[in-house]
Amino acid sequence: MQTYQNQSIQIYNSLSGKKEVFKALNEGHIGMYVCGPTVYSNVHLGNCRTFMSFDMIFRYFKHLGYKVRYVRNITDAGHMVDDAEDGEDKIAKKARLEQLEPMEVVQRYTLDFHNTLEKFNLLPPSIEPTATGHIIEQIEIIKDIFEKGYAYEANGSVYFDVAKFNETHDYGQLSGRKLEDMITNTRELTAQDDKKSPQDFALWKKAEPQHIMRWPSPWGDGFPGWHLECTVMSTKYLGETFDIHGGGMDLKFPHHECEIAQAEASYGKSPVRYWMHANMLTLNGKKMAKSTGNNILPGEIFTGENELLSKPFSASVVRFFMMQAHYASILDLSDDALLASEKGFTKLMEAFASVGALNTGDKSDFDIKSWEQKCYDSMNDDFNTPILISHLFEAVRHINLIKEGKEDISQLDRDNLQLTLNNFIIDVLGLEPNATNAADTEKLSGVVEMLIQFRKDARENKDFATSDKIRDQLADLGIQLKDGKDGTTFSVN
RNA sequence: GGCAUCGUGGCCGAGUGGCUAGGCGCAGCUCUGCAAAAGCUUGUACAGCGGUUCGAAUCCGCUCGAUGCCUCCA
Secondary structure, eight states: OOGGGGOOOEEEETTTTEEEEOOOSBTTEEEEEEOOOBTTSOOOHHHHHHHHHHHHHHHHHHHTTOEEEEEEOBBOSOOBOOSSSTTOBHHHHHHHHHTOOHHHHHHHHHHHHHHHHHHTTOOOOSBOOBSGGGHHHHHHHHHHHHHTTSEEEETTEEEEOHHHHHHHSOTTTTTTOOHHHHHHHOOOOSOOTTOSSTTOEEEEEEOOTTOSSOBOOTTOSEEEOTTHHHHHHHHHHHOSSEEEEEEEGGGIIIIIHHHHHHHHHHHSSOOEEEEEEEOOEEETTEEOOTTTOOOOOHHHHHHTOSTTOSSOOOHHHHHHHHHTSOTTSOEEEOHHHHHHHHHHHHHHHHHHHHGGGOOOBSSOSSOHHHHHHHHHHHHHBTOOHHHHHHHHHHHHHHHHHHHTTSSOOBHHHHHHHHHHHIIIIIIISOOOOOOOOHHHHHHHHHHHHHHHHHHHHHHHTTOHHHHHHHHHHHHHTTEEEEEETTEEEEEEO
16 A cells, blocks of 8 residues: 555645645556756756755655656747847857857756756656657647647748637636736737737747748748647646646746647647646845846855855755745745755754664653654645644654653654654655765764864863863864763764 | 735744744753753734624735736746
């Protein structure tokens, strides 16, 4: 029997606007699609938060014993830009500026993306398809939508006819918009090209002669519209209806709305059972975005080379910081908040590391079973990691009390505690103990233990000048001595 | 302008009709040669104004403020 059969998960479904009990389409299996990045520049920390949120969700499902197929795409075909160079796609533009082949840009930033996510300890998705690898499928679905009467061709481009679609379907169901409101409220747009209506969106876009990324199609050389790849790739790998579709909140409209329209137009049914949206990471109270430059790069966090930061922070600390907020809430990044998280993270990890060495007794003052269920309950309630973490700190308190001999724990409970902490801290939250070279750690440990012994001798001889010198100089090196009931331990910053 | 979301104690951040979230910081205490670490104790917070209710931070209305989307964006 798998763990998931004992746990009932509630998910906030953006489509209904309510928390719903999650039920997998196929018992024991979950299909999850998450909109990935457009690889035309370095991933910033805001991007990372979204992928980290879904990584946590992926991890939890796996922990519960589900077989999960997690698909996260790479958008390498570029999208339209809205500034002066109208009609040019982002990747092509970047390529020309840097005198690179488009696929060279794609390669560079895909690598950066992967490297960064690896630092944050994200699990790779099951499939990571690219838009350029699915041009044929995209052309096929355009033909299908065309035949069903929801698309029209204009000057070598193909557009989705939103008004036509809305006659028989509900365009705007996800974002809570009404087509008539959108028509009356549409802002003035400069490049309105060949669309019948501003609400229509491109399925296929004609490539101008200078446009580098282009493919042949029944409508001439061009490139696919930016909503299409997700429809095509999610369907290809997960089926016409699948369990979960995720992405950043900023993709809700129009991107996800258009995905629903395309899928309903082509397959005649709603593609997704649970829509999930991760909220924005803000900087100075404003959304991080590539286009506005209001962002911070992961590399700047790791080196501390940013005027907002007083020091560098490890990837795990940043991950812990993000896990202390609910995925659907806006989270504001600041030096103070990271500093506070770092302290909490260290406290948590030190307690976790010490569980195995806890002295055991005949009884336990800590009800592990009910505590464990509280951990599951918090995750089952729409993946509430901040609540989970509050329960983890409850365990930390007990661990420290046991260490001081003020509470007892049985051996069985200690083992269960260690296992459960490992499940949630390592497997579900994806946190990592500070990575250090094992061989170096062993040597360092030997040296520090030696100094601890010298200090102990000095203290026994009441030579406090020497003992304090050892303690203070080690502290200057970032090694903190901790005098406890059963002798002195140390930790390295 | 339209559509949303949000406004919680010094800071971050959960919760959401009555019952302690948690982390960081601050203060006191215990421990200590002195510290640190650890533990214990302490916060009577929910933007403002009305309303519903036996009871609201939590529901409703209005006001103010912030953010997001409406145009590429995680």
